Each structure stands twice: as C-alpha cells, then as structure tokens.
Amino acid sequence: MARPSLGKPALFRPFESPAYHNSEVFKAVRRFLLMGLVALVVVTTPVAFWIWSEAERHALQNSKDATHHLANNVVGPLLDEEVLSGQPTGTERLEERLRPWVESSSVFEIRLWDKDGRIVYADDPKLVGQTFGLPHEAQDVLAGGDVPANLEMQKDEVNTPGVENGELVEVYVPVTSPDGQKLVFESYYDDDGVRQEQAAVLFGMAPPFLLSLAVLQLAQLFPAVQLARRIQAYEAGRSRLLRRAIEASELERQRIARDLHDEVIQELSGLSYVMESEELHSPVGQRALFSDARRILQDNVRSLRAMTSELYPPDLNRLGLSGALARLGDPLEERGISLELDLPEKCELDRDRAALFYRVAREALANTAKHSRASKAELHLHQDGGRSEIRIQDDGCGFDQSEGSPEGHFGLRIMKDTIGEAGGTLQVMSAPGRGTTVIARFGGGGTDVPASFGHESEPVPTA
Numbered sequence: 001m002a003r004p005s006l007g008k009p010a011l012f013r014p015f016e017s018p019a020y021h022n023s024e025v026f027k028a029v030r031r032f033l034l035m036g037l038v039a040l041v042v043v044t045t046p047v048a049f050w051i052w053s054e055a056e057r058h059a060l061q062n063s064k065d066a067t068h069h070l071a072n073n074v075v076g077p078l079l080d081e082e083v084l085s086g087q088p089t090g091t092e093r094l095e096e097r098l099r100p101w102v103e104s105s106s107v108f109e110i111r112l113w114d115k116d117g118r119i120v121y122a123d124d125p126k127l128v129g130q131t132f133g134l135p136h137e138a139q140d141v142l143a144g145g146d147v148p149a150n151l152e153m154q155k156d157e158v159n160t161p162g163v164e165n166g167e168l169v170e171v172y173v174p175v176t177s178p179d180g181q182k183l184v185f186e187s188y189y190d191d192d193g194v195r196q197e198q199a200a201v202l203f204g205m206a207p208p209f210l211l212s213l214a215v216l217q218l219a220q221l222f223p224a225v226q227l228a229r230r231i232q233a234y235e236a237g238r239s240r241l242l243r244r245a246i247e248a249s250e251l252e253r254q255r256i257a258r259d260l261h262d263e264v265i266q267e268l269s270g271l272s273y274v275m276e277s278e279e280l281h282s283p284v285g286q287r288a289l290f291s292d293a294r295r296i297l298q299d300n301v302r303s304l305r306a307m308t309s310e311l312y313p314p315d316l317n318r319l320g321l322s323g324a325l326a327r328l329g330d331p332l333e334e335r336g337i338s339l340e341l342d343l344p345e346k347c348e349l350d351r352d353r354a355a356l357f358y359r360v361a362r363e364a365l366a367n368t369a370k371h372s373r374a375s376k377a378e379l380h381l382h383q384d385g386g387r388s389e390i391r392i393q394d395d396g397c398g399f400d401q402s403e404g405s406p407e408g409h410f411g412l413r414i415m416k417d418t419i420g421e422a423g424g425t426l427q428v429m430s431a432p433g434r435g436t437t438v439i440a441r442f443g444g445g446g447t448d449v450p451a452s453f454g455h456e457s458e459p460v461p462t463a
Contacts, residue, residue, distance in 0.1 A: 028228035029221070036217045044210065048202065055201035059194040060149040063169050068147070070101065071175040071185040075112065079177035084120055086129050094121055108168060109188035112175070113138050120183065137172045138184040147173050167191045242421045246355070257311040265304050272297045306331065321354045325379060328365050332377060335369050337394075342380040349388060353442055356419060357381070357390045360426065363411040364392040364438040372396025372436060386443040393437040398430040412438065 074097055082090025101107045102123055112121040117134035119127045137148045149171045169189040176182055272294055279290035319327075322343045329339035349357070361379060368377050374396030381390050416426040419440055430436040 028231075029225055032221065032224045032228075033217075036220075040210075040213055040217070043213065047209065048206070051202050051205055052198055055198040056194060058201070059197040060169065062197070063171050063189050063194070064147050064149045064173070066189075067149075067171040067173045067185065067187050070107070070187065071173045074098065074101075075185055076175050077178065079112075079175070079181070079183065081179075084114075084177065084181065086120065091121060091125075091128065095123070098123070107187050108190050109186075111186040113184040113186060115142055115182065134184075135172070135186075137170075138186065141172045141174050141184050142182060147171070169194055238421070242418075243352070246352075246418070253311040257308045260304055260308050260311075265301055265308070268297060268301050268304070272301065321349060321358065321381070324358055325361055325381070328362055328379075331369050332365060337369060337374055338376050339365070340376065340378045342378065342382075344381065344383060348383070352422070353388060356415075356422060356424070357388075357440060360412075360415050360419070360438065360440045361390060361392055363415055364436075367412070368392075368394045368396060368436070372398075374435065387441065388443060389439065389441045391437065391439045393435060395435045398432050398434045398436050400432055401428070401430055415440075 075094065078090075078094050078097060080090060083094050084090075098107075098110060102110065110121070110123045111119055111127070113134060114120050115134070116131065118131045119129065122128050134142075137150075141147060149169065169191055171187050171189070173185050173187075174182060175185040275290055275294040275297060279287050279294060282290055322341075325343065326341060329341070332339050365377060365379070368374055372394050374394035377392065377394040379390070379392050382388070412426070412428055416428075419426040422442075424440060424442040426438070426440045428436065428438050
C-alpha cells in the first residue's frame with residue numbers, strides 16, 4: 001500500500017475572486033434597480049389614474065362653470081314670452097345671441113327644456129316645440145339637485161341630433177326666466193377640451209413626480225450597494241471558514257491514515273510474519289492456535305488498510321468524480337451488495353462540490369455496507385443547469401426516523417451541517433423495511449454555494 005502523503009489537500013484552493021464578488025454586487029444592484037422599477041410602476045400607475053381622474057373632474061367643472069355663465073348671463077335675460085311660446089322673433093333673437101358660441105365650436109349643441117319636457121329652444125329648429133321625456137338629469141336640476149356634467153357616448157338621434165357616434169360633454173344647469181319660470185339649459189361640448197386639459201395636467205405633473213421618485217431611488221442605491229458588499233464580505237468570510245474547516249478535516253484524516261499505515265499496520269504486519277514463523281516452528285498441537293491468531297491478525301490488518309483507504313480518499317482530479325465513486329462499490333461487493341451507478345457523461349462540478357458529493361456518497365455507502373443488510377444499492381448523479389444532485393439509496397432494513405439517527409449515521413448528520421454551511425441541502429429518508437435514501441443538492445430551491453465557495457476551483461470531470 002502506498003504511503004499517504006501529508007500536506008495541503010489538493011481538493012481545495014483558498015482563492016478569492018474580487019471580480020466574482022464585484023459581479024455578485026452588480027447582480028444585487030441590478031436586482032435592486034429592477035425591484036425599484038417595478039415599485040415605480042406599481043406606484044405611478046394608480047397615481048397616474050388618479051391625476052387623470054382629477055384632471056377630468058376639473059375639466060368638467062370648467063364646463064359646468066362655462067354653462068352656468070352662458071345660461072345666466074346670455075340665455076336667461078332673453079327668455080321672454082316670445083321665446084317661451086316659440087315665436088320666430090324670440091327664437092331668432094336668442095339664436096343670434098348664441099351664434100358666436102356655436103360657431104366658435106365651444107358649444108356643440110344647445111337645448112332649452114321646460115318642466116314638461118318640451119324643447120323651448122334648440123340649435124336644431126326641427127326639435128323646437130317637440131316634447132320628449134324630461135331627462136333624469138334635468139329633473140334633478142329642477143328639483144334643486146347638483147348640476148351634472150358627464151362624458152358620455154352619444155348614440156341617440158333624438159338626444160343629439162346631427163351627431164352619429166362620439167363622446168361629448170353633457171351639462172345640465174337651471175335657468176330662470178325674467179318672469180320667474182324655471183327651465184333647464186342643456187349644452188354639449190366636444191370632449192377634446194377635456195382630453196387636452198387632462199393631458200396637460202398629467203404631463204405637467206408627471207415629470208416632477210417621476211423625478212422625485214428617481215431621486216429617492218438613487219438615494220437608496222448607495223446604501224444598497226454598501227449593504228450588498230457587506231453581505232458579500234460576510235459570505236466570503238463564511239466560505240473561507242468552511243474551507244479551512246474542511247481542509248483541517250482532510251489534513252487530520254491524512255495524518256491518521258499516515259500514522260495507521262506507518263506504525264500500527266506495519267507493526268501488525270510484522271507481527272503477522274512472526275506468527276507465521278512461530279506457526280512453522282511450533283509443536284504440531286500449537287500450530288492451530290498460531291494459525292487462528294495469524295488469521296485474526298491478518299483480518300485486522302485488512303480492516304485497518306480499508307479504514308486507511310477511507311480516511312485518505314482518492315485523487316478526484318486524477319480519477320474524476322465518476323472514477324472515485326465507482327471505487328466505493330468495492331467494499332459493498334465484498335459484502336455481497338451490488339452497486340448500480342447512474343453517472344452523466346458530462347457533469348461540470350468544481351472541486352469543492354465534487355469533494356462534498358464524494359464524502360456524502362462514501363458515508364452513505366459505508367452505512368449501507370455496515371448496517372443496512374441490503375442486497376442492492378444505487379448511486380445517481382445528475383446536473384441540470386445550475387442544480388447538482390447526488391442520490392444514494394438501498395433496499396435494506398431502513399430505520400425509524402422519528403427515533404433519531406441510529407448508530408453509525410452520525411457521519412451523515414455532520415455532513416448535513418457541512419453541506420448546509422456550503423449552501424446546499426442534505427436529506428435522509430428512511431422507514432423500517434423500506435431502505436434508506438440520501439439526497440444532497442446544490443442549487444435549485446433557493447440553495448447554492450455561497451459567493452466564493454469553490455468558484456475559482458477547476459472543474460472536476462465525472463469520467
């Protein structure tokens with residue numbers, strides 16, 4: 001057996017990449033800016049609708065004020081008996097007074113209703129004198145209610161003569177004739193004025209509002225970058241501590257393997273030769289005793305050599321992860337347990353992940369060989385994008401997980417903590433009579449190796 005060398009494990013290289021950390025900070029800042037953009041959209045969308053609604057309300061109020069002015073100062077003083085009775089002279093006088101408003105396109109349609117629903121005056125002469133049902137809005141105005149101003153689609157030829165389809169501003173206001181008769185003045189305005197005022201208000205308020213939010217976002221960017229850098233520094237420190245712990249563990253295993261090989265195994269091997277010599281030269285009656293003692297001694301030497309091999313793992317860089325995992329089947333075959341391997345042709349894993357996966361598989365298969373009473377075991381290694389997974393399962397006796405880890409499974413508990421510190425997960429599933437399954441993962445489900453952990457390590461081939 002080759003003598004194990006003692007030194008820095010080849011599995012890990014304590015190398016930190018500032019460029020990588022900067023890229024991680026850049027990713028964090030990019031996520032922050034993206035979230036800020038989403039928040040900006042979420043905030044500005046309802047605000048924009050609110051501004052649009054308020055601008056519409058303000059524009060409609062302007063239309064109401066203009067209609068009040070037109071009704072009280074222009075139409076009201078001319079509502080004498082000639083106009084109310086529909087005589088041509090009165091109608092022509094009122095039409096002459098309203099013509100500038102209509103021709104300037106500030107007023108689209110005009111009607112004057114009495115309380116019985118008769119149209120006293122309209123810019124369309126065909127409607128004058130006709131009686132229709134008094135609109136509900138006009139009834140409310142006559143009853144002293146609020147003056148309505150609405151944007152609505154006009155489709156009814158009776159309600160809006162001369163207009164096919166289109167959105168107009170409809171306003172009803174009360175007007176009183178000189179003799180005290182109450183009427184309703186109805187006017188229609190083109191909606192362009194309302195829309196223009198809405199756009200002017202919205203685009204007038206939007207730039208300072210968006211600029212304020214952008215300044216707030218930029219003001220938060222600097223502390224966000226600082227926080228991201230502190231988090232990266234913490235992750236880098238944790239990765240270094242984890243790496244040192246794993247290196248120390250590997251060094252200790254190498255030292256124990258070396259001591260066993262150089263001292264205990266060598267001395268026991270020498271004692272075995274002495275026992276063999278004594279067996280050849282001892283009386284016939286004692287040879288069986290020496291033979292049994294030598295056999296027990298040789299079995300112990302083989303066990304110690306196997307233990308040394310387990311303590312000092314194979315070189316993953318030389319064998320590849322697949323080759324190293326395949327060697328784990330030898331102790332199982334000696335116990336009559338077959339191992340089925342499912343390994344991908346190409347699976348890019350850095351040295352740190354490969355080392356941890358190897359240790360998980362070694363510990364799980366050692367438990368299978370010693371405690372499971374299984375006849376078959378399976379080892380699967382898969383990688384999909386950024387997710388890597390190794391799964392070891394057997395058809396052994398299993399155990400009750402509610403009773404805690406049985407004897408011999410404490411190594412997996414330690415590996416679970418180590419995998420967790422490295423940003424992965426390790427799961428053990430078992431039930432009496434249903435075997436045991438061990439799954440270790442990196443990436444996917446929100447777990448991954450921390451920012452510097454093994455990033456600069458060279459990939460370990462699977463074959």
